[in-house]
Amino acid sequence: MPLSTEDRLAIHELVALHGHLMDDGEFGRLGELFTADVVYDLSAFGRGELHGPEAITAASLALGDANPLGHHVTNVCVTEDPDGTVRVRSKGIGVHADGRAGSVVYRDVVRREPAGWRIAHRAVVPRRTPLQP
Template identity: 40%
Template sequence: MTAIPPGSMDRSTPGALADRAAIHDVVAAFGLLFDSGGWIALGELFTEDARYELVPPPEGLPPVLETRGQVVAGMEHLWRHNREVLGLHQRHVTTNVLVTELGPEEATAHSVLTITGTHPDGRVELRRAGNYVDRFRRTGSRWRIAHRELHLVEPPVIGFGGEVG
């Protein structure tokens, strides 16, 4: 993989720009599908052997979900918890998506997450904020998340060459 420092024009070929746009789409699609309960489509965003690390894990989830099936089941658990226990609808807002590494088959991106909850009476509350570190793998003509870290307390250090602290 090639590191991409912010503002670099080194990776501005049409193919690299298309890859970066596709990666942004995957990051955005996760929140939209999670919030609407689109479990089949959400699962398609991940590789079969996906790994999702939650630091710290929320609402009774284990710290690591392994495989696409466990990731989807874990997200469905959180969705049901929010609806059935807390009585609210969640909204994920993912911003500041930065692709930091890009190769022909793998990529890394960092982003910022804010989750709000909307109550039936219209009240909105901040539920959590955090950071994603996503490692993508190309499968066929699609980019999929192979490894996701969700940092809910302290943001990770962003490196431009693979290092994340």
């Protein structure tokens, strides 16, 4: 069954929630964003994979003041594979305290859980040069 308009709206709001929770340090609410078995792939940054919301919290706290002041998500595209896997591709902009900004692509797999849609896998891929295929 194709995704409903309600599903698509819920997925868009889920992706948008990431920046608010991270920027506000509301790590106790990461269960609203991620599945319990989430894989957060930071391999493109040389940081490997984080497994579970607790690992994401620990890594964020360890980064401390090096965290962006603001995580902004744009260009959200939701697709469904023939096997029912729901994928989300979006762009992220991180703004740092010193005024620097960076751009990433989030590649997510989302899953419907009893409490609603959650991110089960996220790969964060930095944009370092223009026109990357």
